[in-house]
Each structure stands twice: as structure tokens, then as C-alpha cells.
Amino acid sequence: MNDISSASLRAFELLISGDAQLWTIIGVSFSVSLRAILIAVPIGLPVALLLAFGRFPGRRMLVTTFNSLMAVPAVVVGLTVYLMLSRAGPFGDLKLLFTQTAMVIGQAVLALPLLIAMAHAALQSADLRAWETALTLGAASPRALLTVMHEVRFALMAAVIAAFGRVIAEVGVSLMVGGNILNYTRNIPTAIALETSKGEFAQGIALGAVLLFLALVLNFFLNLFQGRGELA
Amino acid sequence: MTETVLELIGTRMSFSGKQLFDVQRLTFRSETCLVLTGANGSGKTTLLKIAAGLLAPDRGTISFDGRDFSWQRAYRSLRRRVVYLHQFPYMFDASVFDNVAYGLRRKGVPAPEARAQVRQALEWAGLSGHTSQNARSLSGGEKQRVALARARVLSPHLLLLDEPIANMDEEGRERTLFFIRQMVSDGFTVALATHERQLVQQVAQLHLRLEGGRLIEKAVPARTRLKQTRVKKARSA
Ligand SMILES: Nc1ncnc2c1ncn2[C@@H]1O[C@H](COP(=O)(O)OP(=O)(O)OP(=O)(O)O)[C@@H](O)[C@H]1O
Ligand SMILES: [Mg+2]
Numbered sequence: 001m002n003d004i005s006s007a008s009l010r011a012f013e014l015l016i017s018g019d020a021q022l023w024t025i026i027g028v029s030f031s032v033s034l035r036a037i038l039i040a041v042p043i044g045l046p047v048a049l050l051l052a053f054g055r056f057p058g059r060r061m062l063v064t065t066f067n068s069l070m071a072v073p074a075v076v077v078g079l080t081v082y083l084m085l086s087r088a089g090p091f092g093d094l095k096l097l098f099t100q101t102a103m104v105i106g107q108a109v110l111a112l113p114l115l116i117a118m119a120h121a122a123l124q125s126a127d128l129r130a131w132e133t134a135l136t137l138g139a140a141s142p143r144a145l146l147t148v149m150h151e152v153r154f155a156l157m158a159a160v161i162a163a164f165g166r167v168i169a170e171v172g173v174s175l176m177v178g179g180n181i182l183n184y185t186r187n188i189p190t191a192i193a194l195e196t197s198k199g200e201f202a203q204g205i206a207l208g209a210v211l212l213f214l215a216l217v218l219n220f221f222l223n224l225f226q227g228r229g230e231l232a
Numbered sequence: 233m234t235e236t237v238l239e240l241i242g243t244r245m246s247f248s249g250k251q252l253f254d255v256q257r258l259t260f261r262s263e264t265c266l267v268l269t270g271a272n273g274s275g276k277t278t279l280l281k282i283a284a285g286l287l288a289p290d291r292g293t294i295s296f297d298g299r300d301f302s303w304q305r306a307y308r309s310l311r312r313r314v315v316y317l318h319q320f321p322y323m324f325d326a327s328v329f330d331n332v333a334y335g336l337r338r339k340g341v342p343a344p345e346a347r348a349q350v351r352q353a354l355e356w357a358g359l360s361g362h363t364s365q366n367a368r369s370l371s372g373g374e375k376q377r378v379a380l381a382r383a384r385v386l387s388p389h390l391l392l393l394d395e396p397i398a399n400m401d402e403e404g405r406e407r408t409l410f411f412i413r414q415m416v417s418d419g420f421t422v423a424l425a426t427h428e429r430q431l432v433q434q435v436a437q438l439h440l441r442l443e444g445g446r447l448i449e450k451a452v453p454a455r456t457r458l459k460q461t462r463v464k465k466a467r468s469a
Contacts, residue, residue, distance in 0.1 A: 129322035132286050136316045137335035137382065151325055 003201070010202035011209065021182075022203060026210055029187035032100055032178075033168040036107035041160060044112050048119035049145070052126075063120060069113035074172030081106040082176045098179035103187070106173035111163040118162055122155030123148070154228035161225070165218045169211055234261040237389050237421045238283065238314070241300070243292035245278055252278060253445040260390050265416045265435050266423040269450075270442035276425035277319075279442065280392045283423075285310025296389075315388040319395040321379030323367035328359060331367045331378055335386045353381040357411065373404040380411055384420075391415065393424035397431065409434055 014022050051063050083089050085097045085105075096102045130151045134144035149156065167173075171189040178185035180194050188207045196204040240258040244251065252275045260266060260283070270276045281287035285307035294306035296313070315335075324331050332353055336346040354360050357377040362370065367378055376396065383391055396412060397405040412435060416422050424431070432439050432452065439450040 127322060129318050129320075130324070132281075132316070132318070133322040133324070134334075135286060135311050136284055136314070138312055138338040138386065139334075140338075143338065147324070 007201035008205055011204075011206035014202060014206045015209065019206075022206055024183055025186055025188060025191045025207065028100070028185065029168055029189075032103045032174070032187060033107055033164060035104045036111055036167050037160065037164050039104065039108040040111040040115050040163060043108075044115035044163075045119055045156075048116050048123055049149075051116070051120045052123035053145075063117075066113045066116045066120070070117055072113070074110055074170040075176065076172070077110045078106055078173040078176030081109060081173065085177060097177060098181060098185060100178070100185055102177040103174050103185060106177045107167040107170070110170060110173050111167050114166055115159055115163040118159035119156055122152045122159055125155060126152045154225040158222050158225040161218055161222050165215065165222075168214065234264055236260070237262050237296070238310075239295040240279075240283055241293040241295060243279070243282060244290045245275065245282065246290055251445060253442060253447075255279065255442075255445075255447050258283070258440070258447060260421055260423055261438070262421050263416070263419055264421060264437045265412075266438045266440065267432050267436035268423060268425045268440050268442060269427060269429065269432065270425075272427060274442045275445070276427075276442055277394055280316055280394055280423070280425055283310065283390070284314045284316035284392055286316060313389040314392060315383040315386060315390075316392045317376075317379050317383060317394060317396065319398055320372070321375050323370070323375055323378065325368055326366070327364050328354065328362045328367045328370070328378055329364060332382045332385060335382065339386070349385045350381075353385045356384065357381040373400060373407060376400075376404075376408055377411065380415070384415065387420075389421065391420050391422045393422065395426055396424055397426070397428070 047066075051059060051066070081102065082097065084091050085094070085102055086092055087097075096105070126148045130148050131144055134147040135141070139147060169189060171193050174180075174185070174187050175190050175193065178187070178190065180186045180190040188211055192204045192207050192211075236259055238260045240255065243255045243258065244253070246252055258279070268276050268279070278287060282289045282292065282303065285303075288307070289303055292303050294301050294303055294310065296306075296309070301309075324334065329350055332350045333346050336349060341349070351360075351363075354363055357380060359374065359377055359381065362374065367375065370378065393412065397408050400408065409431075412422060412424070416435070416437075424435070432450075436452050439452050441448045441450050
């Protein structure tokens with residue numbers, strides 16, 4: 001009990017004193033996850049658009065597939081990306097394993113199914129009248145599509161935020177393809193998972209607090225955006 | 233003299249193999265208020281959407297500017313010339329101003345000019361006090377007027393109104409009818425779909441009925457025409 005409270009006190013000190021190592025770890029987390037989302041969005045959004053408004057055989061099956069892929073555990077995604085990037089794998093020559101780039105790729109892969117499924121649901125909820133109104137007022141189809149996306153922008157933002165929340169808190173991918181290298185690939189979840197087992201409670205608690213705070217902030221925005229979606 | 237604005241020839245439409253209608257000829261004449269009646273599900277909305285270039289018929293020829301086109305070749309022009317208003321007009325999640333400016337922006341009208349036109353249209357619709365309000369928060373009748381103003385600024389060759397007075401109280405109906413009549417007397421070509429016969433007496437200059445998949449021309453009570461001329465005279469005076 002005494003251990004925990006002194007560790008908590010120490011965690012608080014670490015946070016407010018601007019402990020360099022701690023903030024490096026936090027920086028790695030944000031940098032990697034933001035890049036992963038920046039890659040996932042331009043891939044996921046067109047796919048979601050195609051699934052929502054495209055007419056082609058196998059569309060329904062693809063929707064179901066992405067919905068199921070959401071449930072794949074992060075370690076399994078990590079394992080898959082690991083096998084791809086390992087020396088014997090198809091992309092082994094790129095020597096990406098245990099780099100931030102590998103983490104970015106892995107997290108982007110992890111984010112995609114959630115992003116696609118949620119963006120697809122958002123686009124599907126769009127009112128057909130929005131599309132027709134844009135067209136009848138003289139918008140060309142691509143512009144009308146932009147208008148429809150703008151109409152469901154809050155639900156689309158909720159999808160992006162949920163995807164970010166998923167990747168910044170996951171351990172599996174980061175650990176397997178990043179390797180938890182200090183000052184390089186060690187991020188918040190891998191630090192918590194591994195340093196705690198070495199008895200480094202204070203750092204774990206401090207990082208846990210950061211994640212908790214982040215989760216609260218993300219959820220706040222998620223609720224805000226999803227609330228806007230319903231109002232509209 | 234009225235002239236043909238747009239004509240639909242041999243328009244056939246079916247849903248999942250079941251034929252809805254086969255309309256030989258539907259002619260929209262300039263400065264004429266056409267009322268299209270028909271029972272629920274007779275295909276009024278479908279026909280209007282085809283004319284607006286929003287829905288592809290199984291078969292049909294579109295005629296304008298003295299030339300015939302297949303629907304597939306005509307729909308882009310239709311979208312530019314025709315404005316269709318839904319029974320419950322859709323309001324973009326934006327200000328009343330931005331809703332009315334939407335079409336002008338798509339046309340590339342310079343901002344100062346567009347602003348002036350939007351202001352004028354909002355004044356016409358009695359919505360000047362709502363300019364910066366989010367259009368979603370308006371009442372049903374106000375939304376209808378935003379939609380009319382939004383169409384009006386584009387000066388479409390043809391304005392199609394789907395059930396414009398359904399789900400309105402008596403006052404809302406009167407008010408909406410007033411605006412529709414005004415647009416007709418301002419020279420707009422208007423066609424409206426309704427299943428309420430009452431509207432025929434109130435605004436129709438031409439009455440077509442969609443029944444059993446065919447269009448039938450019906451007689452229009454004489455006093456409608458009278459009312460129409462009166463509005464015109466009052467405006468020019
Ligand atoms: N996208 C569609 N898919 C299948 N059937 C459709 C579709 N759109 C319309 N229909 C059918 O076509 C018929 C005519 O519909 P439409 O909306 O044109 O009728 P309406 O005359 O406007 O009716 P109302 O007076 O109720 O507005 C209806 O039976 C409807 O179920
Ligand atoms: Mg209808």
C-alpha cells in the first residue's frame with residue numbers, strides 16, 4: 001500500500017517536472033499514432049465511400065469483412081505485420097522491423113478496419129435528399145459527394161477519433177514490430193507493459209494517467225461529435 | 233405566348249420488374265403552373281425526379297431547345313435547368329444564407345454578386361431575420377421558404393415542387409401558396425405534384441392526373457385562371 005502511494009507521488013513528480021524520458025515516450029506514442037492515422041484516413045475514406053455508394057458485386061461481403069476485421073486482436077495484426085517485415089518476409093529487404101516506420105504501418109493496418117467500418121456507417125446514414133439536393137442545385141457529382149461528406153462530417157470525425165483512440169492505446173502491434181527500444185520505439189503502452197514488470201511503478205502510473213486523460217479527452221470529443229450526428 | 237420548356241416523351245419506369253408508368257408525353261410550358269395529381273404510390277415523385285435528371289427511367293426521350301436526347305445524355309442539362317424540391321426539403325447543415333448561396337457558388341457566381349442575390353431572395357421569402365441561423369433549426373414552413381429562395385436565385389427553367397403543402401396547417405398552406413403563385417406570376421415555370429385536389433382549384437393552369445400508369449389531362453376550373461391574372465395585374469400595377 002505504501003509502495004503504491006509513494007509510486008503515485010513519484011509519478012506525479014515525473015509528470016510535472018517534465019521528466020525527459022517520460023515525455024520522450026509520450027512523444028513517440030503521439031508521433032507514431034498520428035502518422036498512422038494520417039496514412040489510414042486517405043486509404044480508409046475512399047474505401048468507405050466505395051462501400052457506401054458503389055454498386056459492385058461482393059460489396060456486402062466486403063462490408064461484413066471489414067466489420068469482422070475490427071475484432072482481430074492487435075497482437076495478431078502485430079504478428080502479421082512482423083511476418084511481412086521480418087528478414088524472411090516479403091518486405092524483409094526494407095529492414096523496417098523494430099523501427100518507428102514499422103509501428104506506423106502496423107498501427108495504420110490496425111486502424112483501417114475500424115475506420116472503414118465507422119466511416120461506412122457514417123456515410124450510409126447520410127440522407128439521400130442531401131445528394132439529390134446538391135445535384136438539383138447544380139453541383140457536379142464529385143462536388144455533391146463532398147457535400148454529402150460534409151453533412152456527416154461529425155460522424156466521420158468520430159470515426160477518425162475512435163481509430164486514433166484504438167491505436168494510441170494498443171500494445172500488441174507496437175511491441176511486436178517496434179520492439180520497445182528506449183528513445184525510439186518505446187511508447188506509452190509498451191513502456192507500461194514492460195517497465196512495470198521490472199518494478200518501475202512510478203513511470204507506469206504516470207504514463208497510465210496520461211493515457212487515461214487522453215481517453216477522457218477523446219471520448220469527450222467522440223460524444224460531442226456523435227451527439228451532433230444525432231441532432232442533424 | 234407560352235412555349236415548351238421541356239418535354240418528356242415515352243417515359244417508362246418500373247421498379248423490380250413491375251411497371252409503374254408509361255407516360256407518352258409530358259410537356260412543361262413556360263409560365264404555366266402545372267398540377268400533377270395522382271393517388272399515393274402512383275409515381276408522381278418518380279416522374280418529377282426523372283424530369284429533374286435525378287432518376288433514370290427505363291426508357292424515355294427528353295426534348296428541349298428543339299432537340300431530342302436520351303435521358304442518359306440529357307440528365308446533366310436537366311440538373312442545370314430544373315430544380316426539384318422534396319416534399320420535406322433538405323436543409324444543409326449550414327446557415328440559411330449558405331443554403332441559399334449553395335447553387336450560386338456551384339455556378340461560380342462571384343461572391344459579392346451572389347451575396348446580393350441571396351439577400352434579395354431571403355427578403356422575398358421573408359427570411360431576412362434568419363440569415364445566419366442554422367437552416368436545420370427552422371420550422372417546416374420556413375424550410376420550405378428557404379428551399380423556394382434557394383431555387384429562385386438560380387432562375388431555373390423549370391421548378392418542380394413535390395407535395396409543397398402537405399403536412400402544413402391552413403396558415404402555412406396559404407403562405408406557401410402565396411409564394412408559389414408569386415413565382416408563377418414572376419415568370420417561373422412551375423409544376424407541382426400533390427394528391428390533394430384542393431390545390432388544383434388554387435393554383436393549377438393545367439391539371440394532369442397520373443392514373444394506372446398513364447397521364448390524363450383534366451379540366452381546370454375557370455376561376456383559377458382568373459385568380460392567376462389578378463395576381464399578375466396586381467404585381468405589374
Ligand atoms: N427506389 C425505389 N425502389 C423500389 N420501388 C420504388 C422506389 N421508388 C419508388 N418506388 C415505388 O414506386 C411507386 C411510386 O412511388 P412514388 O414515390 O413515385 O409515388 P407518389 O405518387 O409520389 O406517391 P406519394 O403520393 O405517396 O408521394 C411506389 O409504389 C414506390 O413504392
Ligand atoms: Mg411522392
